[in-house]
Amino acid sequence: MHELAITEEILRIAVEHAERAGAERITDINLVIGELSSVVDDSVQFYFDFASPGTVAEGAELHFQRVPVRLRCRQCGHEFEPDGTDWRCPTCQTMGGDVVTGRGFYLESIEVT
């Protein structure tokens, strides 16, 4: 339920960069979301369609690139994606590992005209 605040922030960042680039309109906003971040894509687009009218981002489409959680085994160095309740390294059966990808949530780029 924190998607509204997140959406307002996405809009603010996108508009700031569009203005800096002297753009007239933002057509697309590309977001990268790690699976460990708690964000619901549909809600963000829903709020965006309410928040963006009257700005250069009105009508822009949001694209979400989901980055899966990837772990590096601390025992053997093997990289793997945990699956549900299976957080063991498939090679050596050690539990867990260091998070390589899957954290973070950032605005990667905007497409403008």
Place this chain on the structure above:
Amino acid sequence: MVKVKVVEQVTKANDQIASQNQALLDGSGTFAVNLMASPGAGKTSLLMRTVEVLRDRLRIGAIEGDTASQVDADRVATTGIPVVQINTGGGCRLDANMLRPALQELPLEELDLLLIENVGNLVCPAGLALGQHADVVIASVPEGDDKPYKYPGIFVAVDAIVINKIDLLPYLEFDVRAFRELVGGMNPEAQIFEVSCETDEGIEEWAGWLASQCGRDS
């Protein structure tokens, strides 16, 4: 059509305010801990027991985060420490901007330790900077030992994990060894404490760790 590279964290504005909050806390020498857990895990009970155990060693204040009501702040106020309630108005977590005015209301210069009780939720508060120096998640025995699988985002992002209500272990199915192995694999740096606010088991060990984090482990 032109592509403009941005690469900016969506939490950037929050993170900037969080840095200011932390600078304020650093200025007064106050160590701030963000306590997170699902509703009913025992955040307020643990906070109050912690205050009772540490009050002779440390000057403690608290911030209570809830979607509504003053209930928790009233409870904590009975211990006599300064406490500020934040109502998020339905919001699912505290953020740095909510914390800022609450910090202004507290006598930070007189506090060594600030305990921040976040909104009961294992999803949204995870990994969001408020200005805190340490993050703690409380998992209680009745919730079951499988919570880290369901909410990995919070368990990988904390400095300590407290298993609360261990006095209920004889009555409920909670495999402490499996839980420890799982969270140990997800987050090997995290300290794990087993406590009961009813029997006081483990409370001293947990409180000692907190005091050592404040640099007051005498």
